[in-house]
Amino acid sequence: MIHSRPIHRAVLAATSAGLAVALIAGCGGTTKDSAPAAPGNAPASTKAADPNATIKDGLKITFLPKEIDNPYENIVDKGGIEAVTELKGVGKEVGPSDASASSQVSYINTLIQQQQDAIVVAGNDPNAIAPALKEARAKGIAVVTYDSDAAIDARQIFVNQANSEDIGRSQVKLISSQIGGSGKIAILSATPNATNQNTWIDFMKDELKKPEYAGIELVKVAYGDDDDQKSFQETQALLQSIPDLKGIISPTTVGISAAARYLSSSPSKGKVALTGLGTPNQMRQFVKDGTVKEFALWDPSQLGYLAGYAAAALASGQISGAEGETLKAGKLGTRTIGKNGEIILGPPTNFNAANIDQYNF
């Protein structure tokens, strides 16, 4: 390559020039610690809430899920649109077909142009959507997050499905009642660094310290990586390595269905209890064939419903997102707004043979 020699020299020169500039610039400049903080960007609508204000008619409220083709999110948004319709508003669902960080920004900007009254969004990237959401708020649009929060100062209310403590502790209660209060148990989780699951597991361990669970011993936490095949094999391994295992908690929808599938065809069916977080449709056959007695999950349509009511109340000035305000949420009753504008849907719903057929998701 005779010709590439001069190129080599040119590249070398450019690279060294770049590095030299970097070195010189390195002597001063804006670093993470010295960077000016983002301006407060005080929202335009900080006027005090009037709890007696009526919900306005014809509010335009849009639900923006993480991605439009996710069946779970579709159920959530259907619940939300139902709430908006109840309140004589116009609800719709729009969203990107990929759950990438920035794809939601285009949608938020579009919704600003469409002069929506409220945006309800499940953030893919809490920071990437923050500037656009702040812009929406500056234009007087109410901003609610649900399912997955955005940066706290970019939205007024976050509707959380259930608090982590409730989820963790209720799982222990479920398994304890199913194994008669004593015996060895194991946990089949998602990935070792999954934030949700690890928080829940910490609360499970804390709950197990209570005297009423003294007979229960947590012997192992296994990780199925939210992969169906791996979860299936981990279940098999748990049963073989711990012959006197009494129960498994799997706080992930992938894990619990894989574990149920293994158990239903193994001799341990009905002897080793299984509970966790799963969807009724996924678990129906295993509840019917006796592999699983009871498991839990929040009702996704109620999550959307609550977010819909929160958005309408915000847009009508009934609430402002301040701690201690009360939100009237139709058939769900009332909710109190907690710290950082967070509203919690409530404890998860337990599903068993008696009620599972009432749910379809």
Added chain:
Amino acid sequence: MRDKLLRWETVLLLLCVAVLVYGSTSTTGFASGDNISFLLLDYTEVSLLALALLPIVLTGEIDLSVASVLGFCSALTGTLWNAGMSFETIVPLVLVAGGVLGAVNAGLIVKFGLPSLAVTIGTLGLYRGLAYVVLGDGAVTGFPENFRPLATDTIPGTFLPYATVVVIVVGVIVAGVVHYTPVGRSLYAIGLGAETARFSGIRVDRVKCALYIVSGVIAAVASLVYTLRYNSARADNANGLELIAVAAVLLGGVSIFGGRGTVVGVLTALLLMAGLRNVLFLDDVTNEIQNVISGLLLIISVLVPVVANLVRRRRPAAASPAPPPRTQSQSLPDPVGAAAAPGPPEEDQR
């Protein structure tokens, strides 16, 4: 040929006007200054990547790794920023990194004579993977507020975003080099036949090397805009954006086989895509339908020149007394066609 090129760009421009008229009459909110600047802003990174791709495609090669270079540079920005480095230092480092990634592409393609399609599909995955190695699957935020307005704000009093000015500057430079310098003419020559170009004294390898390095640097510029605009450095930033950039280049009338295309065409195509996307968004057209529309548009854009050529060739064939029987394959260089319709080398039909 020149007329025909002009004609395709005119078609694009007319389509742009059609979108503009349709948008401003049918859709509230389209014609506002805010919306126009958002529409432009939304396409800055794609535009930069398309401008990086254009000269490469002119030579008959491709660079599918541009969006992955963007992702890697964004991840690098995040990591360095987190490590406490000043932003002024990070900028030149990231530009160098982009150039180095481009040089790796160039080395593999030019030194080892590997097909650029295969190499850049490989580096598309490789660079994206390295981005995850550098930053993991987290996100870095809190970029300095004295730089961010350059990527988010408009020039005071106008609806023109600063980032669009960057695109225009890069566009003017690329256009200047491609259309008004000997190097630019050599790109077309290489695209029409690398061997011929080599024999006529063009240093093909050298030109190609430079193109890939420049492409990496432009992608690095795009990464800085992207990172600042979203205030978020992530390894998955701009995932899949390369396809939109390639689509813009093709829609702009650039031949995927090289040797034909203009900067004006590509910029008009970008404007058309940005406007169309914006109107469809405002009309609540779902993603699936949007994909159908942009897919059809692209197919039409590559179909039109082929059909036009077919029509043009058939005519002299019917007129001349004894043309030898034509082969099925339109994709082969056709000496008869060339003889029947003598013209500048851009006539090449491949």
